[in-house]
Each structure stands twice: as C-alpha cells, then as structure tokens.
Amino acid sequence: MSADNTPGNFSTDSEAVDSELIRFENVSKRFGSNTVLDSLNFSVEPGKHVTLIGPSGSGKTTILRLLMTLLKPDEGTITVAGQYLTHEEKNGKITPASDRHVREVRKNIGMVFQQFNLFPNMKVLRNITEAPIHVLGLSKDEAEERARELLDMVGLGDRCNAYPTHLSGGQQQRVAIARALAMRPKVLLLDEVTSALDPELVAGVLDVLRDIAHSTDITMLCVTHEMNFARDISDDVLMFDAGKVIESGPPERIFSEPQQERTREFLSAVL
Known part of the structure; x- marks a missing residue:
C-alpha cells in the first residue's frame, strides 16, 4: 500500500x-x-x-x-x-x-453498505444467487451451491428459506456479506x-x-x-x-x- x-x-x-x-x-x-x-x-x-x-x-x-x-x-x-x-x-x-x-x-468489486439493501420479496438464498446468475452467468445449481457455502461461512446455513424481514439486523448484514462474496x-x-x-x-x-x-x-x-x-x-x-x-x-x-x-x-x- x-x-x-x-x-x-x-x-x-x-x-x-x-x-x-x-x-x-x-x-x-x-x-x-x-x-x-x-x-x-x-x-x-x-x-x-x-x-x-x-x-x-x-x-x-x-x-x-x-x-x-x-x-x-x-x-x-x-x-x-x-x-x-x-x-x-x-x-x-x-x-x-x-x-x-x-x-x-x-x-x-463487491461492497457491503451501512444499510443491508436486501430484496425483501426474495428469500435469503435468492438474494445471494440473483446477481451471480444474471451478471456472471452462473447456472442456478452452481449459484445455489456457492450461496449455501457462503451462508455456512457466515453462520446462517439454516436460514436459506427465510425472508430478510424475519432476520435480525446482524443476520441481514451477514447475508449482505455473503451476497457480496458470491460475485467472487x-x-x-x-x-x-x-x-x-x-x-x-x-x-x-x-x-x-x-x-x-x-x-x-x-x-x-x-x-x-x-x-x-x-x-x-x-x-x-x-x-x-x-x-x-x-x-x-x-x-x-x-x-x-x-x-x-x-x-x-x-x-x-x-x-
């Protein structure tokens, strides 16, 4: 640096x-x-x-x-x-x-903001897979496999099917971190x-x-x-x-x- x-x-x-x-x-x-x-x-x-x-x-x-x-x-x-x-x-x-x-x-570049900016109408798993599928061109299976690995890494492997509104602020921010990392x-x-x-x-x-x-x-x-x-x-x-x-x-x-x-x-x- x-x-x-x-x-x-x-x-x-x-x-x-x-x-x-x-x-x-x-x-x-x-x-x-x-x-x-x-x-x-x-x-x-x-x-x-x-x-x-x-x-x-x-x-x-x-x-x-x-x-x-x-x-x-x-x-x-x-x-x-x-x-x-x-x-x-x-x-x-x-x-x-x-x-x-x-x-x-x-x-x-991936970014995690002060506010979580998750899509409230999408479950956690889709919040993470949406951009890799549509921007990076990953298959749904590949994107979901990567998303599940990342959710395990941030301690939310059991919340794939939850909506953001059912998560605490800290959990939502961890999903946002996983979403940013999903774009590699x-x-x-x-x-x-x-x-x-x-x-x-x-x-x-x-x-x-x-x-x-x-x-x-x-x-x-x-x-x-x-x-x-x-x-x-x-x-x-x-x-x-x-x-x-x-x-x-x-x-x-x-x-x-x-x-x-x-x-x-x-x-x-x-x-």
Whole structure:
C-alpha cells in the first residue's frame, strides 16, 4: 500500500503498477464548493486489508462510492486490476468509459453498505444467487451451491428459506456479506457495516469479517469507527483529514505511536 497526496509524485514503475489492485491517481471530488477529495494518490496491493479512518466528512466513504461508480471523480483516474474504472484508453487517449466497460471492471468489486439493501420479496438464498446468475452467468445449481457455502461461512446455513424481514439486523448484514462474496470479487469494500446495528449485534458481524480476513486472500478496503477491529484485521491504516491522507502505516504504529497531532486528536476521541 502506498499513499501520497503530492500530484505527480506517484510511482509509474511498471512492476509497481502490476502489483496494485486499486490505484487512485490525482483524484479529486467536489460537491459544490466543498472539496471532499483533494488530488488523492494511493494504492492497495492484492490480498491486503486496508482501513480508512478519520473524522466524518474527511472523504473515506467517497472513496468507496467512487470505486462502486456511484460517483465519478472530477479529476484524476482510478484503476482496478490494471484497468481504468471510469475511463478507458482509445487510440492512445484516455476518454470517459462506456457503460459496458464500467460494468465489466466493476465485476471485480463487491461492497457491503451501512444499510443491508436486501430484496425483501426474495428469500435469503435468492438474494445471494440473483446477481451471480444474471451478471456472471452462473447456472442456478452452481449459484445455489456457492450461496449455501457462503451462508455456512457466515453462520446462517439454516436460514436459506427465510425472508430478510424475519432476520435480525446482524443476520441481514451477514447475508449482505455473503451476497457480496458470491460475485467472487477481487476486492471487498466495507462501509461502516456495523453502524446501523444494535450494539449487541455488532460483535457477531465483526467476527464474521475477521474470519474472512484471516482465512481468505480477498483484498479488503474498510471504512470503520471500530478501532479494535481495524487494529485486528488491517495490514495498513490510512488516516484521512480534509480529503487527504495525512498519515499511513501498519496498525501497530498508527494506533500506538501516531506521528501527526491530528491523528492523535482523532484517536483520543474515539478510543
């Protein structure tokens, strides 16, 4: 993982680029006069677990929404698995990407949102199989086999035929995690996945995510205020403030010996 907010100071070494699964290069995003991301440069290597921390409004969730193409950058480029996300190269020029190109690149990305966003009219099993069948082209049998394996992994193997409304919030979020993994993404985005849960349900969801982090090679990019969870699962932690990475490093250093005063202030408020 690397992070650098100095425009033009991003490594272009071909070997380094090949080792990156996600790459933001000079990405800016504004909402009116508010600059949410300011010439952001950072990259994530395959298999790494990277957590974004910082105060509300610092740009963390905007990064995930850009990766899901729910937003588009105002400047800069994003690449995923070596391909531009919202741009594509034609005749040696970088141009806005076609919808088809965006859909193809986005198949590499799965996201679990704050809200569960399950289809209430579909049983749990179909919630998980719908996209693999219609987007990835899996057979119903193959999709259902994969879904049952994932439900077992998140501890809900016996709830295949339940409707989401018959599940607790924590169970619904675990179904949402299984649904994201069913698409076999190269990277899993986690956006404050416990913020909508009752406190007693948080631990169960975090335990599932710890198991995934420790037992699979999936890349994870996580936004959370659960600092103990971040310390447990992260290879690297990025501290954001005002749309910039002001500090980054392994969790042991960020949480125990932060270098920046702003990081120390933030952690003293949340730990």
